[in-house]
Amino acid sequence: MAPRRKEKYKLPVPLPEGKVLDDMDGNQWALGKMIGSGGFGLIYLAFPTNKPSKDARHVIKVEYQENGPLFSELKFYQRAAKREYIQKWIEQRKLDYLGVPLFYGFGLTDFKGRSYRFMIMERLGIDLQKLSDQNGVFKKSTVLQLGIRVLDILEYIHENEYVHGDIKAANLLLGYTNPNRVYLADYGLSYRYCPNGNHKQYQENPRKGHNGTIEFTSLDAHKGVAPSRRSDIEILGYCMLRWLCGKLPWDTYLEDPVAVQTAKTNLLDELPESVLTWAPPGSSCCELAKFLACVCNLAYDEKPDYQKLKNILNPDGVPLGPLEFSTKAQSVHVHTPTHQKVDSPKVTAKAANELPVKFTRTICGGPARARPSRAAAPENSRRKNIYEYSDFWSEMQSLQQTPSYMSFQTSYCKPYPDCTSRGTIRKPRSSVLNRYTSTGDMSVTDLDRPPRLWPAVFQLTLSDEMKTEVYYYGLTIVFLLTLVCLALYLL
Numbered sequence: 102m103a104p105r106r107k108e109k110y111k112l113p114v115p116l117p118e119g120k121v122l123d124d125m126d127g128n129q130w131a132l133g134k135m136i137g138s139g140g141f142g143l144i145y146l147a148f149p150t151n152k153p154s155k156d157a158r159h160v161i162k163v164e165y166q167e168n169g170p171l172f173s174e175l176k177f178y179q180r181a182a183k184r185e186y187i188q189k190w191i192e193q194r195k196l197d198y199l200g201v202p203l204f205y206g207f208g209l210t211d212f213k214g215r216s217y218r219f220m221i222m223e224r225l226g227i228d229l230q231k232l233s234d235q236n237g238v239f240k241k242s243t244v245l246q247l248g249i250r251v252l253d254i255l256e257y258i259h260e261n262e263y264v265h266g267d268i269k270a271a272n273l274l275l276g277y278t279n280p281n282r283v284y285l286a287d288y289g290l291s292y293r294y295c296p297n298g299n300h301k302q303y304q305e306n307p308r309k310g311h312n313g314t315i316e317f318t319s320l321d322a323h324k325g326v327a328p329s330r331r332s333d334i335e336i337l338g339y340c341m342l343r344w345l346c347g348k349l350p351w352d353t354y355l356e357d358p359v360a361v362q363t364a365k366t367n368l369l370d371e372l373p374e375s376v377l378t379w380a381p382p383g384s385s386c387c388e389l390a391k392f393l394a395c396v397c398n399l400a401y402d403e404k405p406d407y408q409k410l411k412n413i414l415n416p417d418g419v420p421l422g423p424l425e426f427s428t429k430a431q432s433v434h435v436h437t438p439t440h441q442k443v444d445s446p447k448v449t450a451k452a453a454n455e456l457p458v459k460f461t462r463t464i465c466g467g468p469a470r471a472r473p474s475r476a477a478a479p480e481n482s483r484r485k486n487i488y489e490y491s492d493f494w495s496e497m498q499s500l501q502q503t504p505s506y507m508s509f510q511t512s513y514c515k516p517y518p519d520c521t522s523r524g525t526i527r528k529p530r531s532s533v534l535n536r537y538t539s540t541g542d543m544s545v546t547d548l549d550r551p552p553r554l555w556p557a558v559f560q561l562t563l564s565d566e567m568k569t570e571v572y573y574y575g576l577t578i579v580f581l582l583t584l585v586c587l588a589l590y591l592l
Contacts, residue, residue, distance in 0.1 A: 113165045115143060116212055121150065122161065122219055124206035130221060133157050141170040141289060147221055158277070159205060160224050166209060166216040170289030175220055177288040178204040181261035190257055200254045200284040202274075225284055226277045229270035229344075232426045238347040239426060241384050245414040246421050247273070247283060248341050248392070252414075254285045255337070256407040259330045262295045263288075266328045268336045269314050270344070281423045292328050300402040301327045311358035316349060320369075321401070323362040331399040334410070338393045339365075345389065346381050369397050388414055 120132045133146030142164035146157035164171040182201050191199050205221040229247075233239070239247070251268065258265060267290045276282035290313070294301050306325035313322050317339045319332035343349050351364035368375045373390035380386040391413050399405060412418075 124208040163219045166218045174288040177291045224277045225274035229273045239344045244345045248414045249411050250283050263291050264294050264328045264333050266290045303401045335396045
C-alpha cells in the first residue's frame, strides 16, 4: 500500500552500524557506516552476511515507511528495472552497459518503535556535482559523451513507461569499479507517464507548478503539467548547457520560479543565438543549440528520436572514450570590471565555423517557416518551425561580432525586467536580427554592430549614381580641408 503523501518528509533516526536487515527474499544484510543522506533518507554501506567482505559493493537506502520517495523508487525497479530486464536490453541494443543502478532487494525493519523501509542497490562512486565543484566546467567532449550516455538511459526507462523527472549532476554518479561509466540514480521522483500504454493527457495545474529542481526543471513542470518524455530531454539539455558553460542564464532568478520560467521560455524562443552566444571562450554550443531545437519540436505525447539526438551530439560517430573531468584550467569564471568591454570576435567566429558544411535545411525536421513564440503556441503541442539553413548560418555569422559569454551576461541575463511581474511573459525579441537594406545595390549590413566597421564598408557594392555622389562629396570635403589649411597658414 502506498504511503500517504506529506508536504515535507523527515529524515529517519540513524540505524546502528552492524544491524542486520532481512529482505523480502530471505537474504540478510549487515549495515556498514552511513555514507550519505538526502532530503528523504539515509544511505549506508551494506554487506551480505553469506559473503563476508571488507570492500562493500552494495548500499542500503533507508527511509521511514510512511515516506513516499523510496516507495516510488521501489515500484519503478519492480515494474521497469529488474536486473534481467536491463541485461536483456543491453544485449538487444548491443550496448557495453546501461547506466541504471542494479537493484538487489528490499524490506521493512523496526527501530525504536518506528518502521523503516529499505532498499539494497549496487554501490556507485562519486557524483558529477562534486566533480563540478572541484573542477569547474567539463570539457565539451565529456559533456557530449555524458549526454549520449544519459540518452541511452532515458530511452530504456521511457520504453518501460517511466520518466525520471529530476536529471541533474547530483543524481549522476560514476561507477564504483569503473569510473568511465556514468549512472543515473535516485528514482524517487520518477513518474509513470504511460501506464499500460495510455499516455497521460496534457493538463496544466498551477497548484503543482514549478516542481523539481528549479534550475533544470522543464517548462511543462513550471506549468504544473505531468512530466513526459520531452520533459526529460529538455532537462538534459539544460544540464549539458550548465556543464559546458558553468552557469545558466536564469541563475540569478532562482528565488523567483516565474522569472526562471520566463527566462527558459526566452532561451528557447531565441534559438539558436541565445545558446550560441552563451558559449564560453574557446568553445561553442552549436550541438546544444540544435539539441534544444529538437526538444522544441516535440509534442507532449511524442516519442523522441533518440538516435537522431545522439547523432546531434556525436555527428562524426566517434567511438565513446574515457570520461575526462580535470578542467580547472579551462574554467570560464572570468572576473572583469563592469565598465570594461570584453570583445572576443575570434572565439565566436570559431563557434560559427565549427558547423559542418553540409548542414541540413532545417535544424531538426519540420518545414521552414516563421517561428511562433512559445508563449503563443498551442500548449499541448509546443511544436516550432525551425530556421532554414541560410537563416541559421547568417545569424551565426552575425554573432561573430557579438562579445562572448561575459559581455553577454549584461545583454541576455538582464533583459528580463518584467520577470518579477508574476503572470506575465515578455514577448520574445524578433528571431531575425535588426538589419538595413538599401534600395540601391548595396548588400545587407548591420547597423547595430559597431565592431568591424571597415570590413563591412569594403564589402559594399555601389551603384553608378551613388559612386557619383561619393565622388562629389569627396571632392567637396578635400576642397574645404584645403581652404582650412590655407587659412591656418595665413594666420
